[in-house]
Amino acid sequence: MCEVGYKVVRPLMSKDCKEARRRAIGLYRAFYRYIPYIIKYFDIEKNEQDCRWKLREYFYRNACITDVRIIDLLVIKGYIELKEITSSWQQKSHVIRHWNPTIEPKRYDFIGKFMAGMD
Structure with missing residues (x-):
């Protein structure tokens, strides 16, 4: 018989979603206040x-995350x-790179691959 076991993990900073949300909003406000500088x-x-x-845009991109540990990790990275x-x-x-992506999309058509020197 196969038993399912769960590992109890310790939270990084927040104990529940409410506290993690409060930390994320605090990070948002800190960045928002520092924008003029x-x-x-x-x-x-x-x-x-x-x-x-x-x-x-950055905060809405991660709005669907519900795991408290991942939210805490993202908030820690944001504060860093x-x-x-x-x-x-x-x-x-480093600041400008948020508006100018440096990754060029791969070419999928024959002419684009030929001009890029790909097979």
Whole structure:
């Protein structure tokens, strides 16, 4: 007979979804407040509205996640990113990369593959 066992895991920071949500909203507010300084110190060609839309896009991308441990992990990574920006450990190119993807899509047609030097 096959028995199903569950492993009890310890939470990273939050004990339940409510606390994890509160931490995520705190991260959102911290980034939201720092947007004018990012624009000023990194001298990026975006206005506050563009930066706020990009921030909202990142948070909406992960809105469907319900596992508390994954939410905590993403919040920790977000605070690390904010610390790197506020301490000037990141430079302008690190901030601008959020608007300019460097990954080019693969070509699937014959001419595109031929021009790219692929088989």
